[in-house]
Amino acid sequence: xxxxxxxxxxxxxxxxxxxxxxxxTGGGRTPDDIIKFAKQLNxxxxxxxxxxxxxxxxAYIANQTGGAFMFAREAPQLxxxxxxxxxxxxxxxxxYRTSWTMTRSPGxxxxxxxxxxxxxxxxIGGRTVYVPFRVDY
Numbered sequence: 441x442x443x444x445x446x447x448x449x450x451x452x453x454x455x456x457x458x459x460x461x462x463x464x465t466g467g468g469r470t471p472d473d474i475i476k477f478a479k480q481l482n483x484x485x486x487x488x489x490x491x492x493x494x495x496x497x498x499a500y501i502a503n504q505t506g507g508a509f510m511f512a513r514e515a516p517q518l519x520x521x522x523x524x525x526x527x528x529x530x531x532x533x534x535x536y537r538t539s540w541t542m543t544r545s546p547g548x549x550x551x552x553x554x555x556x557x558x559x560x561x562x563x564i565g566g567r568t569v570y571v572p573f574r575v576d577y
Contacts, residue, residue, distance in 0.1 A: 454483045455507065455529055462494035471497045475504045486528070488512075488521060 456478070469477075478485050484507040487498040495511055502509035508528055510521045527533035562569045 454481070455486055456483055457486045457488065457525065457529075458498075459488045459490065460498065461491055462489055462498050471501050474501055478505045486510075486525060488518075488525070490515065490518070 474485070478501075483505065485501050485505040486507040487502040487509045489495055489498050489509070489511040491513065495509070498511075499509040501507075508525075510524065512518050512521055524533065
């Protein structure tokens with residue numbers, strides 16, 4: 441699919457939009473393979489996860505290629521996602537890209553999967569918006 445977009449997209453601003461539940465059903469490529477190929481061809485990958493999607497790899501691919509990851513627990517949420525995606529693709533969206541590093545204290549949480557749930561406070565004009573997020577490590 442990435443190869444097709446590279447050869448057939450009508451302009452230099454190329455993107456691939458993927459709607460998925462995140463299940464690997466035999467594609468045979470790792471997330472790093474996909475990222476490398478997309479970067480070579482200058483294609484941003486936008487991942488749209490639905491339901492019980494395996495979000496970690498989807499978010500990783502989107503982030504590493506300069507795209508975005510969006511997730512809907514239920515189908516009605518897709519309408520809002522489509523609007524946001526349209527704005528991202530045509531360059532009219534206001535968005536922030538953040539990154540941080542999390543490290544475990546020695547002896548704490550040495551096995552299993554852990555979730556951190558928090559929010560980022562963003563001041564826009566006279567309003568404060570809280571953006572929730574959840575991270576697994």
